[in-house]
Amino acid sequence: MLPNDRQPRHGGVVVFGLVVWMLAATASAQGDAQRGSYIAKAAGCVGCHTEAKEGAPAYAGGRALKTPFGTFYGPNITPDPQAGIGRWTEADFVRAMRHGERRDGSNYFPAFPYPSFTGMTDQDLRDLWAYLRSLPANSRANQPHDLGFPYGWRILVTPWKWMFFTPGPLAADPQLAPAVARGRYLVQALAHCGECHTPRNFLGGLRKDRFLAGGKGPDRKSVPNLTPTRLKKWSDGELKDFLTTGMYSDGDIPAEAMAEVIRNTTSQLTPQDLDAVIAYVRSLPPLPEEPKEK
Amino acid sequence: MNRMFLSMALGLGLGAAYSLPAYSQAKPETLVKQRQAAMTLQGKYFGPMNAMAQGKIPYDAGVVTRNAGYLDALSRMPWDGFAPSTKGEKSAALPAVFTDAGKFKEAQDRFQAEVTKLASVAKGGDEASVKAQISTVNKQCAACHEDFREKR
Numbered sequence: 001m002l003p004n005d006r007q008p009r010h011g012g013v014v015v016f017g018l019v020v021w022m023l024a025a026t027a028s029a030q031g032d033a034q035r036g037s038y039i040a041k042a043a044g045c046v047g048c049h050t051e052a053k054e055g056a057p058a059y060a061g062g063r064a065l066k067t068p069f070g071t072f073y074g075p076n077i078t079p080d081p082q083a084g085i086g087r088w089t090e091a092d093f094v095r096a097m098r099h100g101e102r103r104d105g106s107n108y109f110p111a112f113p114y115p116s117f118t119g120m121t122d123q124d125l126r127d128l129w130a131y132l133r134s135l136p137a138n139s140r141a142n143q144p145h146d147l148g149f150p151y152g153w154r155i156l157v158t159p160w161k162w163m164f165f166t167p168g169p170l171a172a173d174p175q176l177a178p179a180v181a182r183g184r185y186l187v188q189a190l191a192h193c194g195e196c197h198t199p200r201n202f203l204g205g206l207r208k209d210r211f212l213a214g215g216k217g218p219d220r221k222s223v224p225n226l227t228p229t230r231l232k233k234w235s236d237g238e239l240k241d242f243l244t245t246g247m248y249s250d251g252d253i254p255a256e257a258m259a260e261v262i263r264n265t266t267s268q269l270t271p272q273d274l275d276a277v278i279a280y281v282r283s284l285p286p287l288p289e290e291p292k293e294k
Numbered sequence: 295m296n297r298m299f300l301s302m303a304l305g306l307g308l309g310a311a312y313s314l315p316a317y318s319q320a321k322p323e324t325l326v327k328q329r330q331a332a333m334t335l336q337g338k339y340f341g342p343m344n345a346m347a348q349g350k351i352p353y354d355a356g357v358v359t360r361n362a363g364y365l366d367a368l369s370r371m372p373w374d375g376f377a378p379s380t381k382g383e384k385s386a387a388l389p390a391v392f393t394d395a396g397k398f399k400e401a402q403d404r405f406q407a408e409v410t411k412l413a414s415v416a417k418g419g420d421e422a423s424v425k426a427q428i429s430t431v432n433k434q435c436a437a438c439h440e441d442f443r444e445k446r
Binding site: 221222223224245246247248250251252253254255256257258259 | 333334336337338339340341342344345348350432433435436437439440443444445446
């Protein structure tokens, strides 16, 4: 994905152009940590990779994610060579994000939302990697996942992947308006909204026909429908306020799970990206609410 | 005349005797409505403080002092409305309110303590510490909604 379009069109500036092109190519090959810090916010990495306690070191791991399959603990992703990912190469990182594979080739559990992150562009992955390399190393040791039998067997994730995982960058859809397309990328790949807002089947696979329609989240708590069925009652202004202030228009406060996403991700988006997210969810097919199971 | 007083007194006495137990046993749907009203008003008075803490609207110490005082009173009101009799009522309360009543009570107490602290900080604290306390209260709202309220 070299930026070939930056090559000069006129012969007179070939040398200058070539230098610019080479610089741009070098920069993109190394990844831009500054840009990567924005990608990290949009992807909300800090949430699962930081312990839920006051003053916990960011990205040093420890967050517990309770699911019907057991409790997962987000690992340390600081550059510490033992506790973190200091010995990784960029290729290791891309493989983890794109294919859900560990350095030893075994599977990651899809509690790590690689089924969403796989849709990221090469450039975003590279920039995110550059940012992670720039973090201070922290030696906080990882905690093993606490999973019920037989969910702790990584080999079982292989058939799961056949059924529920399609690796590869999100394919462009030329039908979409640019803002909607950007919103789709943010919602589906980076911010991985569907990981909580799309209901799962009994094997933990996302029910694609119910994309963002709410129901039960991965922790079995209820999550709201984000399709126009529910959101049509919200104005753009109300949605924007909610996603930047973490407050409903009547002063009510959402539950901590979303409050945290708002602090870490949606309130950090540029106004254009926030508009794009809203434009995209408005474009979704309206899906009915999940029937209540009581 | 005496007889009239006597019957009035008797009537009042009987009325009080009958209405007291009737009063203490409010219908479950009434308790739900009342606790929701107390919650709604907390939103009304917390909302502007929260917006000030985030710099969305200008800080107004007078409004903060007043609202923090209201909130201190309001924040004590909803809890007796979560009586066991309301368990079957339609509301956003999750079953954990009743199945994990101890944890629910702890969450109430933590919230209550932070609101009371806000009311006292608001009375003369500097803007920065008032704002910090507002966001602490915000986190207590969110934490309790996480475990005990259906997502809205």
